[in-house]
Amino acid sequence: MLQAKTYRTLFISDVHLGTPDCQAEMLVDFLRQHEAETIYLVGDIIDCWRMKRKGFYWPQAHNDVVQKLLRQARKGSRVIYIPGNHDEMMRSYPGIHFGGIEVLERHMHVTADGTRLLIVHGDEFDMVVLNHRWIAQLGDIAYGLSMWGNKWYNRSRKLFGLRYWSFSRWAKMKVKRAVSFISDFEEVLADEARKAGADGVVCGHIHHAANDIRNGIRYINTGDWVESCTAVVEHFDGRIEVIDWSHLLAERARLPRALVLPVGADADAETPAYADVHGNAA
Incomplete structure (x- = not known):
């Protein structure tokens, strides 16, 4: 069995359990290989919008994610939702604990090196969500359609041995208005952190991972587990790192097979779907 890497803090957001687009299997494997003293679930973990519109969808892998998080809480990790x-x-249950998972509206996290980080999801500072909820929900429908088309496109790419390609992720980097929205969002969140007396902010919401400085404030976005499969970790020295799990898995696939087998594993046996992507013996 692979030995999990332990961090001081783990930040995850935008899992969207309850939707077919959620990469639940990859998240379960990530949680199996990454543990932390404190785990922040930074919003949109369960997609109630989509389930209300499309009906209940909850395969075993989605239940496995929940069980894995509950297990982390039972083992002593502080899990904050x-x-x-x-x-x-x-949001109707601030301060309530569910199976050891604590619900808070926002939180101030202090890293090992004394950096104060405001933890919020970020939708509170998205003017479309705040003032035009119907537009946000219409956009959510359009996003779902683009993910459906993207899924079939990537099935074709897989036949030719090509890696997963995200249209939405590409658009965020190339479409001028999307780039402008991301930039404005980052600046607003950085300003909110400054008002709260923080040195930085950790958020999600826009499905775009980042770890940058915006006007003297550290802006950290956890990304998502729909398109990019990213998370943020705090090392025990206070260093913050974005982990791109899908990229690491792709790198693992290019390594010699012997480098990714656990110690004592039979080289002729079937390799686990997601072995240690860092090539480390466990």
Whole structure:
């Protein structure tokens, strides 16, 4: 069995459990290989919007994610749930514990090196969500359609041995208005952190991972587990790192097979779907 890497803090957001687009299997494997003293669930963990519109969808892999998080809490990790707009019903239960998972509207996290980080989902500072909810929900429908088309496109790419390609991720980097929105969002969140007396902010919401400095404030976005499969970790010295799990898995696939087998594994046996992507013996 692979030995999990332990961090001081782990930040995850925008899992969107309850939707076919959620990369639940990859998240379960990530959680199996990464543990932390404190785990922040930074909103949109469960997609109540989509389930309300499309009906209940909850395969075993989605249940495995929940069970894995509950297990981490039972083992002693502090698990804090900061609700987002897709799971906003959880905002009605601030301070309540569910199976060891604590619900908070926002939180101030202090890193090992003394950096103060404001933890929020971020939808509170998205003017479309705040003032035009119907537009946000229409955009969510359009996003779902683009993910459906992207899924079939990538099935074709897989036949030719090509890696996964995300249209939405590409558009965020190339379409001028999307780039402008991301930039404005980052500046607003950085300003909110400054008002709260923080040195930085950790958020989600826009499905675009980042670890940058914006006007003297550290802006950290956890990304998502729909397109990019990213998370943020804090090392025990306070260093912050974005982990791109899908990229690491692709790198693992290019390594010699012997480098990714656990110690004592039979080289002729079937390799686990997601072995240690860092090539480390466990």
